[in-house]
Amino acid sequence: MKQSQMLIPTLEDLPTMDEPHFYVLVRAGYIRQFASGSYCYLPLAHRVIEKIKGIIREELADIGGQEILLPSQQSTEIWQKDPEIYETEKVTEDPFVALLTQDIYSTTQLPLHLFQFQTKLREKSPIRFGWLKSQEYLLQEGRSFHENEGNLEDFFRRYEEVYRRIFARCKIEVREINGNDAAKGIAEAKEFIAVSEIGEETFFYSTESDYAAHKEIAASQYIPKRLHASIGELEKKSAPDADSLIAAADYFEVDYKKAVRAELFLADGRPVMILTRGDHQVNPNKVRKYLQADRFIKISDEKISSYIDADPVTVSPINLPETIELYADHYVKDVTNGMVGANTKHQWFLNVDPKRDFQPKAFGDFRFAEIGEISPDGQGVLALARGIRLSRLFKKTKSTEMKALALNEAEENISFALGSYELDVNHLFAAIVEQYADEEGLHWPDEIAPFAVHLLQFDVADLAQSQLVAELEASLTERGYDVLIDDRKVATDRKSKDADLIGCPLRLSVGEKAAEGIVEITIKHTGAMVEVRKEELFDTLAILSGSEE
Structure with a gap:
């Protein structure tokens, strides 16, 4: 190919940009901005992307992938079977499932692995991330359908290995992390992240092991404290004008670690109270997963009175109605002579003892992890990093939201076990540039160079x-x-x-x-x-x- 006949508009210099990788790509004639949040991929960039897609196609073919192309615009008719899914926009896998309901009627047709490359639109494109979070992006998305969870598990691990091979062929360093599995019906999630300060994803990792997890699910090791303090008598006192737990703790000069935060939620419609230490925050994802609830939402201050006769700020686990289930984070066990609300406005209980004054159904890890805490595997401490998310995989053991059923050998109706797999081609392109560009220009790995x-x-x-x-x-x-x-x-x-x-x-x-x-x-x-x-x-x-x- 003659360069004189190609559109490669290189530039000698540009004003400094916040995104170094974008700066290099513009200077090298790969990309141009078309409009706000919209970008053009010129011939060189297109060649790189096509080579990346070629690698993906080869690796997916190795595990029986069949490429299709679904409509980018979908009719709302396919969601009429479950309005809740449509309203909550949990629709990432549904076009595939909707397609399968028309043609799969027996488990003898399983397993089945389909994938496509499709241009997607972001609803919101944060200005901070510019090109990295452009309004349009190219996604490789795949679904695998299986008769049971065991078959899905085996294929899921093979797909993980496929993504590892893709990244290895692109010569890019990645971190594998436990992904956010908060969405309805997700049994397990995995993500591949390219560490980068410009990345939009935040995750915790151990300083001395391979442990890494999305900040929404990251855990730390809890080590109980030996308690030697004598327990005081439970007292109820007033803290005038203290309209929060922290303000009341300051008023009584109580350490935040001895204050107990009580919050009310609905788990599939049933009221539950979650207790955390005053300096911690409830992690709804962890609680929902522990309770195996499909829907887990916080009860608003305006609706608390429907479940308990209490002021929203001072809602208390003491004398809790039997209709409300009580759960507490592990660290609440360490509280001695603590403080908690007394249900009445500005009224608080002091010298609270969790073992004496209330009895949770269970203690668990119900809080967000924090920097410097011991890694859950006991090796190293947690540190925080940013990165570019390249791919996400998750398992759903049932697909009944779209009524996708098939007959097994016993002629019984069963729902598919479903695997969902996504790789952001644009993010992979950007991450490669991040790792292989310098002030002089790009250094493409051999297999994907234009x-x-x-x-x-x-x-x-x-x-x-x-x-x-x-x-x-x-x-x-x-x-x-x-x-x-x-x-x-x-x-x-x-x-x-x-x-x-x-x-x-x-x-x-x-x-x-x-x-x-x-x-x-x-x-x-x-x-x-x-x-x-x-x-x-x-x-x-x-x-x-x-x-x-």
Whole structure:
């Protein structure tokens, strides 16, 4: 391909941008902004994305993936079977399931693995993340349908390995984390994250082990404290004008760690009270999962009176009505001579003892983890990092929300076990740039580079150079290399700088020694340069790459 005939609008310089990877891509002629939140992928970027898609297709084919293309706009008719799902917008897998309800009637047709590449639209595109959170993005999404949970489990692990191979072929470093499994019906979630300060995802990780988890589900190790303090007599006191737990603790000069926060929720319609220490926050995701509830919502202050005769600020676990289930975070067990609401406005109980004054049905991990706490595996402490989410996988053991049923061998109606798999191609593209770009330009991994070889002819009017370039192009093409020839009538220095920006793995420069059949080789990743005769080119490339042709 001749560079003079391609749209590669490189730029010598630009004003500094908040997103370094975007800055490089613009300068190198890969991307242009079309409108606010909307971007154009020029020929070089499109070639990279197509190569990434090619890798994904190859790996998914290896586990029986069948590519389809679903409509990007879906009719609301398919949601009429379950209005709740439509209203709550939990619809990521439903188009696939809706399709299967028409054609799958027996478990003998399972397992089935379908996937597609589809352009998606974000409802909101935060300005802070610019191109990384553009309004449109390309998603590889797949679904697998299985007769039972065991079959799904086996395939789910194979899909994890597929994503590992995809990232390995793209030469990108990733962290595997336990994903947010808060949505209805999700049994397990896994995410692959490329660590980056510009990333929109926040996760905890252990400083000394492989443990890593989304901040919404991250856990820490609880170590009970030995309590030696004598317990005081329960007292009820007033804290005038204290309209919060923290304000009341300040008024009574009680350590926040000795204050007990009580909050009311509905778990599938039944009222539950969750207790945490005053300096902690309830994690609704953990509580919902512990209670195995599909819906878990906080009861508003206006509706608390429907479940308990109490002021919303001072709602109390002491003398709790039997209609309300009581659960407490582990750390509440450590409270001695603590403080909790007394149901009446501005009234609080002091010298509270959890063992004496109220009895939770169970203690558990019901709070958000915090930086510096011991990792749940006991190795290292928790630290916080940001990253770009590349992919997400999750398991749903039932698909009854869309009434997707099939007959098993006993002719019984069963619901599918469902696996959902998503890989954000745009995010993968961005993360590769983040890890392989510098101030001079891009350094594409071999398998996804827009061209394998950038062949530079410094003087396009020189006959000897033209002949050598033509000969090299023919030899390279015959051996399977895709070649970009810089045949532009621009200065030598400009060609070299543009080649640095574009970032092809191998550069061949043809200049003044062309008549002698000499070409200069530059390896982009290492910067190594060597001059060789044309007859020695491929033997030299084999040596430089550490392999033999």
